[in-house]
Amino acid sequence: MAEHVVAFSSRNQGSDVYDFSRQDRTLISALLMFGYFMIFLGVIAGLLQVLDRVGWFNVMPVVYYQLLTAHGIVLALVFTTYFIVAYTLAGVAKTTGGSLLPAARSFGWASFGVMTAGVITAIVEVVSNRATVLYTFYAPMGASAAFYIGLALLVVGSWLGGIAVFIQYGRWRRAHPGQRSPLFAFMAVATFILWIVATLGVAVEVVFLLIPWALGWTETVNVMLSRALFWYFGHPLVYFWLLPVYIIWYISLPKLIGSHVFSDSLARLAFILLLIFSLPVGFHHELTEPGIAEGWKYLQVGLTLAVVFPSMMTAFAVVGTMEQAGRKKGGKGLLAWMAKLPWGDARFLGMFVAMLAFIPVGATGIINASFQLNQVVHNTLFVVGHFHLAIATTTVLTFFAASFYLIPALTGRVWTANMNRLGIIQVLLWGGGMIIMALSMYINGLLGEPRRTSFTTYMDHPVRETWTTYHVWMSIGGILAFLGGILFLVIVANLFFFGKKAKEKVEFPVADTVEDVQATPAILERWSVWVPVMIGLVLVAYAVPTWQMIAHSPPGMPPIQTW
Amino acid sequence: MHIHRYEKIWLTLGAMILFAFFVILGLYGFIAGFTPPSHMEIVDAQTVRTTPPFDKPGLYKVGENEYEAVMLGFSFGFSPNELSVPKGATVHFIVTTPDVVHGMFIPNTNVNMMLIPGHVNRYTHTFDKPGEYLILCHEYCGIGHQAMFATLTVTDDVT
Numbered sequence: 020m021a022e023h024v025v026a027f028s029s030r031n032q033g034s035d036v037y038d039f040s041r042q043d044r045t046l047i048s049a050l051l052m053f054g055y056f057m058i059f060l061g062v063i064a065g066l067l068q069v070l071d072r073v074g075w076f077n078v079m080p081v082v083y084y085q086l087l088t089a090h091g092i093v094l095a096l097v098f099t100t101y102f103i104v105a106y107t108l109a110g111v112a113k114t115t116g117g118s119l120l121p122a123a124r125s126f127g128w129a130s131f132g133v134m135t136a137g138v139i140t141a142i143v144e145v146v147s148n149r150a151t152v153l154y155t156f157y158a159p160m161g162a163s164a165a166f167y168i169g170l171a172l173l174v175v176g177s178w179l180g181g182i183a184v185f186i187q188y189g190r191w192r193r194a195h196p197g198q199r200s201p202l203f204a205f206m207a208v209a210t211f212i213l214w215i216v217a218t219l220g221v222a223v224e225v226v227f228l229l230i231p232w233a234l235g236w237t238e239t240v241n242v243m244l245s246r247a248l249f250w251y252f253g254h255p256l257v258y259f260w261l262l263p264v265y266i267i268w269y270i271s272l273p274k275l276i277g278s279h280v281f282s283d284s285l286a287r288l289a290f291i292l293l294l295i296f297s298l299p300v301g302f303h304h305e306l307t308e309p310g311i312a313e314g315w316k317y318l319q320v321g322l323t324l325a326v327v328f329p330s331m332m333t334a335f336a337v338v339g340t341m342e343q344a345g346r347k348k349g350g351k352g353l354l355a356w357m358a359k360l361p362w363g364d365a366r367f368l369g370m371f372v373a374m375l376a377f378i379p380v381g382a383t384g385i386i387n388a389s390f391q392l393n394q395v396v397h398n399t400l401f402v403v404g405h406f407h408l409a410i411a412t413t414t415v416l417t418f419f420a421a422s423f424y425l426i427p428a429l430t431g432r433v434w435t436a437n438m439n440r441l442g443i444i445q446v447l448l449w450g451g452g453m454i455i456m457a458l459s460m461y462i463n464g465l466l467g468e469p470r471r472t473s474f475t476t477y478m479d480h481p482v483r484e485t486w487t488t489y490h491v492w493m494s495i496g497g498i499l500a501f502l503g504g505i506l507f508l509v510i511v512a513n514l515f516f517f518g519k520k521a522k523e524k525v526e527f528p529v530a531d532t533v534e535d536v537q538a539t540p541a542i543l544e545r546w547s548v549w550v551p552v553m554i555g556l557v558l559v560a561y562a563v564p565t566w567q568m569i570a571h572s573p574p575g576m577p578p579i580q581t582w
Numbered sequence: 583m584h585i586h587r588y589e590k591i592w593l594t595l596g597a598m599i600l601f602a603f604f605v606i607l608g609l610y611g612f613i614a615g616f617t618p619p620s621h622m623e624i625v626d627a628q629t630v631r632t633t634p635p636f637d638k639p640g641l642y643k644v645g646e647n648e649y650e651a652v653m654l655g656f657s658f659g660f661s662p663n664e665l666s667v668p669k670g671a672t673v674h675f676i677v678t679t680p681d682v683v684h685g686m687f688i689p690n691t692n693v694n695m696m697l698i699p700g701h702v703n704r705y706t707h708t709f710d711k712p713g714e715y716l717i718l719c720h721e722y723c724g725i726g727h728q729a730m731f732a733t734l735t736v737t738d739d740v741t
Contacts, residue, residue: 080725080726080727080728081725084722084725084727087722151725153722157682157683157721158683159681159682159683159699160682160683160723160724242683242698242699242700243698243700243701246683246698282584282585282586284583284584285583285585285589288583305696306618307618307619307694307695307696308619308620308695308696308698308701308703309619309620309621309622309623309695309696309698309701309702309703309704310620310621310622310624310698310700310701311620312620312622313611313612313617313618313620316618316620317607317608317611317612317617320604320607321604324600324601324603324604325600327596327600328593328596328597328600331592331593331596332589332593335588335589335592335593339586339589385603389603389607390607390608390610390611390616390617390618391607391610391611391616391617391618393618394618394692394694395692395694397687397694397720398685398687398694398696398720398721399687399720466689467687467689467690467716468689469685469687469718469719469720470720471720471721471722471727472720472722472727472728473727473728474728475728475729477716477718477731478731480714480716480731480733481714482689482690482715482716483716534584538583539583540583571622571624572624572700573624573625573626573627573699573700573701574626574627574628574700575700576627576628576699576700579657579681579682581657581658581681581682581723581724581725581726582724582725
């Protein structure tokens with residue numbers, strides 16, 4: 020309490036240690052803490068799964084599938100969403116006036132409340148074995164209505180967070196007519212436009228198809244339609260994770276390593292392209308399914324390849340900004356400048372490992388999306404390896420590294436040398452563990468091991484025996500990553516509650532733009548152009564095949580409980 | 583909007599490679615005929631067990647070392663669950679499910695399909711190497727998912 024008073028009085032003297040107002044700090048901290056608690060639940064579930072697969076510690080099959088459902092929901096859906104809402108609110112507060120408007124803050128709290136009510140409901144249903152349907156909840160497996168309602172609340176709550184970002188951005192635009200907005204705010208708006216348009220699919224699936232069906236108001240469900248709606252959301256979901264990662268790489272990474280934003284206009288162009296191309300791609304998850312004609316699958320394969328392009332722009336910008344930093348510190352040669360980068364800074368190291376992991380993610384993503392190659396890997400552990408590098412390594416490690424500067428900026432505590440040492444160990448455990456686990460998964464996938472399957476020997480089938488070696492490596496990687504996860508939570512607890520208090524302002528790092536931002540073409544900020552383009556492309560890719568799923572559908576299915 | 587010369591080269595090459603991928607996938611798909619399983623036939627899943635041909639699942643010889651495997655994947659197994667064909671046999675798999683979503687995957691081959699209630703899926707494969715192949719379900723389908731499999735033996739016999 021005493022510290023609080025000190026902090027408050029020092030603010031009045033103009034030497035506040037905080038970058039954010041007290042109310043904003045409370046909101047952002049609440050979102051983050053709930054998210055980090057999900058990490059705790061998720062890594063326990065993950066550890067038990069990997070130990071079951073190898074056969075070192077077997078749980079009952081139904082428990083394995085409950086753990087798998089929980090692992091997917093709390094990590095892929097809940098942690099990411101809470102962190103992204105928290106991070107974007109922090110960034111727009113910082114870059115559009117220094118604090119959140121009261122209306123934006125209210126929407127932020129409403130977002131927290133609605134999402135949390137939904138998450139708790141969904142977790143209770145999973146633990147009670149009323150919703151052991153995995154995080155994709157494919158019909159006609161029928162979970163309880165409460166489970167679907169919980170997920171719907173999570174989605175609606177996240178929209179409220181997006182509205183908070185829009186309010187903040189809208190006010191800035193009105194106050195600065197004709198000017199380019201701050202890059203962070205622009206990117207946060209793009210992220211939430213993508214998210215809202217993408218989640219409309221899953222919201223329609225859950226609210227109009229699954230909830231009435233689970234409550235018995237409708238007898239049957241159109242299975243293919245429900246799957247198409249899910250995957251219309253399911254792949255852009257990946258970009259909802261990735262866009263904030265790019266925000267961190269484009270805007271905060273340069274500040275941490277002593278450089279500047281590589282190119283304001285190209286960063287905006289990359290985000291516009293991501294916005295347009297990341298939506299009409301869901302069929303690449305459904306390539307081996309009946310009921311969708313080849314031509315429509317092929318069109319979406321092409322659009323999936325197109326979305327690689329803005330990621331290549333990002334790769335160039337990120338390496339470019341690192342080279343600028345290295346050369347500014349006197350680095351020379353073709354690659355020797357790399358030695359000048361701050362390798363001993365866990366925040367940089369975490370992001371660098373995240374980027375390194377993203378190279379195989381891109382390559383194997385193209386394999387997964389390729390019309391024919393997918394035939395070899397679909398629903399095998401290869402896919403699981405791919406997304407454990409994509410989300411659990413690239414995305415989550417970047418979010419971990421960002422936590423190392425965001426939490427100190429909220430709590431006014433110092434990122435000390437000791438904390439940094441723990442941070443480096445944390446990055447190596449988590450990053451190294453995930454990479455070992457994911458590579459083993461890639462290999463076992465190619466050897467034919469299916470995903471989403473509890474311990475089995477298929478009656479000692481010889482094919483199964485070829486998987487044993489890499490099960491051991493998967494487990495070693497999983498255990499290392501688990502330790503890294505726990506260590507992360509130890510660091511988080513320190514940064515929130517126990518770390519050394521700062522005497523100077525702890526800044527949320529936002530890099531400068533050296534070029535003239537006003538030279539960025541105005542068209543890049545005209546949402547009234549890009550949102551219709553985005554929706555138009557969705558209609559081109561989806562309208563006819565979706566109409567076919569409705570008009571040319573088999574009799575629907577009642578809910579079936581097979582667990 | 584300034585774009586660095588190296589970035590222009592990087593992006594141009596990248597775009598060309600991506601476009602080449604797209605064209606190659608299309609040529610393989612629509613000229614060579616290697617498209618993913620996308621069969622459009624529909625059935626009533628709730629009565630499929632009594633609907634031909636799925637009322638009599640099994641392996642049927644349709645030509646010179648050529649077979650149709652009419653199969654049901656259900657919670658939790660395949661019918662039939664043991665198949666045997668001679669080396670070099672071409673097998674046309676015709677499959678569906680009477681209940682939830684399942685998968686059908688034969689490791690070390692390209693046979694990889696989703697089974698969706700109400701839809702029939704098809705895929706053709708020629709088994710040139712003798713041995714015992716595992717047919718497994720690769721989509722979570724409930725508490726017995728890990729026990730859902732069948733075997734296909736390719737014998738050394740010459741037809």
